[in-house]
Amino acid sequence: MPDGLMMSxxxxxxxxxxxxxxxxxxxxxYHIEEVGPLSAxxxxxxxxxxxxxxxxxxxxxxxxLADFALYVAILANIGPVALTVTTNxxxxxxxxxxxxxxxxxxxxxxxxxxxxxxxxxxxxxxxASDIVCHATGTYSIPAA
Amino acid sequence: MPDGLMMSxxxxxxxxxxxxxxxxxxxxxYHIEEVGPLSAxxxxxxxxxxxxxxxxxxxxxxxxLADFALYVAILANIGPVALTVTTNxxxxxxxxxxxxxxxxxxxxxxxxxxxxxxxxxxxxxxxASDIVCHATGTYSIPAA
Amino acid sequence: MPDGLMMSxxxxxxxxxxxxxxxxxxxxxYHIEEVGPLSAxxxxxxxxxxxxxxxxxxxxxxxxLADFALYVAILANIGPVALTVTTNxxxxxxxxxxxxxxxxxxxxxxxxxxxxxxxxxxxxxxxASDIVCHATGTYSIPAA
Amino acid sequence: MPDGLMMSxxxxxxxxxxxxxxxxxxxxxYHIEEVGPLSAxxxxxxxxxxxxxxxxxxxxxxxxLADFALYVAILANIGPVALTVTTNxxxxxxxxxxxxxxxxxxxxxxxxxxxxxxxxxxxxxxxASDIVCHATGTYSIPAA
Numbered sequence: 269m270p271d272g273l274m275m276s277x278x279x280x281x282x283x284x285x286x287x288x289x290x291x292x293x294x295x296x297x298y299h300i301e302e303v304g305p306l307s308a309x310x311x312x313x314x315x316x317x318x319x320x321x322x323x324x325x326x327x328x329x330x331x332x333l334a335d336f337a338l339y340v341a342i343l344a345n346i347g348p349v350a351l352t353v354t355t356n357x358x359x360x361x362x363x364x365x366x367x368x369x370x371x372x373x374x375x376x377x378x379x380x381x382x383x384x385x386x387x388x389x390x391x392x393x394x395x396a397s398d399i400v401c402h403a404t405g406t407y408s409i410p411a412a
Numbered sequence: 413m414p415d416g417l418m419m420s421x422x423x424x425x426x427x428x429x430x431x432x433x434x435x436x437x438x439x440x441x442y443h444i445e446e447v448g449p450l451s452a453x454x455x456x457x458x459x460x461x462x463x464x465x466x467x468x469x470x471x472x473x474x475x476x477l478a479d480f481a482l483y484v485a486i487l488a489n490i491g492p493v494a495l496t497v498t499t500n501x502x503x504x505x506x507x508x509x510x511x512x513x514x515x516x517x518x519x520x521x522x523x524x525x526x527x528x529x530x531x532x533x534x535x536x537x538x539x540a541s542d543i544v545c546h547a548t549g550t551y552s553i554p555a556a
Numbered sequence: 557m558p559d560g561l562m563m564s565x566x567x568x569x570x571x572x573x574x575x576x577x578x579x580x581x582x583x584x585x586y587h588i589e590e591v592g593p594l595s596a597x598x599x600x601x602x603x604x605x606x607x608x609x610x611x612x613x614x615x616x617x618x619x620x621l622a623d624f625a626l627y628v629a630i631l632a633n634i635g636p637v638a639l640t641v642t643t644n645x646x647x648x649x650x651x652x653x654x655x656x657x658x659x660x661x662x663x664x665x666x667x668x669x670x671x672x673x674x675x676x677x678x679x680x681x682x683x684a685s686d687i688v689c690h691a692t693g694t695y696s697i698p699a700a
Numbered sequence: 701m702p703d704g705l706m707m708s709x710x711x712x713x714x715x716x717x718x719x720x721x722x723x724x725x726x727x728x729x730y731h732i733e734e735v736g737p738l739s740a741x742x743x744x745x746x747x748x749x750x751x752x753x754x755x756x757x758x759x760x761x762x763x764x765l766a767d768f769a770l771y772v773a774i775l776a777n778i779g780p781v782a783l784t785v786t787t788n789x790x791x792x793x794x795x796x797x798x799x800x801x802x803x804x805x806x807x808x809x810x811x812x813x814x815x816x817x818x819x820x821x822x823x824x825x826x827x828a829s830d831i832v833c834h835a836t837g838t839y840s841i842p843a844a
Contacts, residue, residue, distance in 0.1 A: 288464070290461070290462075290463060290464065290470070293461050317434070317437050318434075319434060320432070320434065326434070327479055327498050327501070328472060328475060328476040328479060331472060331475045331476075331501070332472040332475075335471055335472060353505070354471050354505050355504065355505055355672060355674075355694065356502075356503065356504050356505070356644050356694060357471070357475070357502070357503045357505075358500075358501070358502040358503070358646060358790045358836070359500065359501045359502070360499065360500050360810065360811075360818050360836055360838065361497070361498050361499055361500070361501075362810055362811040362818055363811065378792065378794055378831050378834055379792075379794040379795065379831075383671065383696070384643065384696065386643075386792050386794055386834070388820075388834065399810050399811075402810055402818070402820065402836065404790070404792055404834065404836065406643065406644060406694070406792065408671070408672065499816060499818075499838065500788050500838060502646045502692070502790060504666065504667075504674050504692055504694065506666055506667040506674055507667065522648065522650055522687050522690055523648075523650040523651065523687075527815065527840070528787060528840065530648050530650055530690070530787075532676075532690065543666050543667075546666050546674070546676065546692065548646070548648055548690065548692065550648065550787065550788060550838070552815070552816065576752070578749070578750075578751060578752065578758070581749050605722070605725050606722075607722060608720070608722065614722070615767055615786050615789070616760060616763060616764040616767065619760060619763045619764075619789070620760040620763075623759055623760060641793070642759050642793050643792065643793055644790075644791065644792050644793070645759070645763070645790070645791045645793075646788075646789070646790040646791070647788065647789045647790070648787065648788055649785070649786050649787055649788070649789075
């Protein structure tokens with residue numbers, strides 16, 4: 269486990285499975301690929317349920333992935349605090365995702381304070397370099 | 413049909429069913445209750461699929477409803493333009509929704525220009541007065 | 557003083573003059589017209605310093621006014637807490653302000669919690685009804 | 701001039717001086733240090749006019765610098781289009797700037813389309829590595 273992390277990738281995955289099983293309602297579409305100091309990388313499989321006309325993943329699918337990526341990065345860096353609450357999310361949708369492909373989310377925490385955590389996420393279609401969506405989010409951390 | 417509208421509620425609903433059937437993937441959870449000049453009101457049924465620990469509807473469910481409400485308000489006011497694209501969405505999550513209840517979305521368009529539409533949405537739990545989420549969104553309208 | 561307020565308009569103005577005299581650096585351009593339960597109304601005079609080509613008030617002038625209006629509404633409703641900190645501000649610029657006119661800001665707090673306050677502001681040119689800018693903001697309230 | 705740029709740093713500076721002299725109303729506080737492909741770096745001098753209690757630069761000073769940095773990056777990359785209009789700006793304020801220091805803005809454009817440009821800006825106190833403010837902005841580009 270990298271220096272400074274409170275939970276490894278496998279520990280975060282197990283915590284999510286126990287506390288948020290709903291995220292897997294349509295099957296295991298969300299995969300935590302890596303957690304690191306102030307960072308996380310996730311992948312979302314392509315799934316017809318989340319598709320829009322033209323075969324590209326929907327805006328809500330991107331928003332769900334970005335929110336989840338921020339939550340995972342915070343968990344890995346502060347430890348198992350189930351009650352962290354999203355207070356603000358802001359999205360810029362830049363391009364259509366590529367048809368028939370999953371999405372990769374790269375998350376970076378910009379601040380990890382005692383009461384608030386703030387981070388950004390860039391989403392790209394698998395195997396592509398263009399950013400399809402940029403998100404920022406703020407999370408309130410409950411008093412210990 | 414109120415003055416200035418390009419589509420009635422029933423016309424918008426029929427257009428959505430034809431162009432975005434995916435929105436009904438889990439059954440008919442989203443209901444367009446009313447469209448008006450620069451406005452729309454929608455309802456989302458409570459559904460276990462969109463629930464978080466504690467029995468409240470999830471952040472992604474709220475984001476999906478807000479995005480959909482803005483899209484419906486724009487459609488009703490500019491007519492059937494399938495390719496309107498979300499460019500920006502920003503959410504403030506204010507309180508937990510009430511357990512076991514659906515959500516009501518009240519949408520107001522702040523600007524309906526030739527190229528961009530901007531609006532805000534307030535979400536409340538059914539039968540409650542507190543705002544649980546406030547959203548603003550920008551949509552790019554394709555050249556005619 | 558309306559029910560539930562912690563400071564009257566004059567008390568807020570005196571507090572601002574003492575704690576944030578910089579706001580008056582260019583003269584008294586910002587006027588607190590009214591404070592109320594979860595609300596405030598401010599006015600900003602037209603001033604050549606804040607003008608852009610075409611004679612309209614600048615984006616930064618609008619952002620300063622919106623941030624100030626939110627701060628005033630929070631102060632009036634929680635009392636003299638100098639250290640309230642802006643954590644997030646989001647702006648949609650909808651139309652150009654009218655040339656040669658001041659701006660009116662109408663602020664409404666959507667949430668006034670123990671740790672966070674969230675509100676929205678609509679800005680209009682004086683004497684006009686169109687919204688030129690819509691803002692939302694989040695403020696962190698220090699532990700008592 | 702780097703490949704792909706439409707204006708050099710000196711050309712952008714001369715354009716700004718001619719079209720937006722108001723930015724220098726308090727003296728030459730804003731300096732364009734570098735423009736590049738989809739990027740720009742600016743500096744803002746410390747100036748007592750923009751200071752808050754504690755000697756740190758104010759939120760509006762940060763917002764003005766971020767908006768200006770995005771405008772400069774777009775100009776350098778699309779050429780002298782005076783009428784580019786800010787449509788959305790969103791800020792996360794992460795830490796207090798350091799007392800008595802200027803600010804450095806690093807801007808990166810995430811999308812430079814025919815009608816819309818979107819970018820992000822990170823602000824740091826001079827000589828420091830922590831991000832004090834993160835901004836994203838959208839600009840509407842007039843039809844040629």
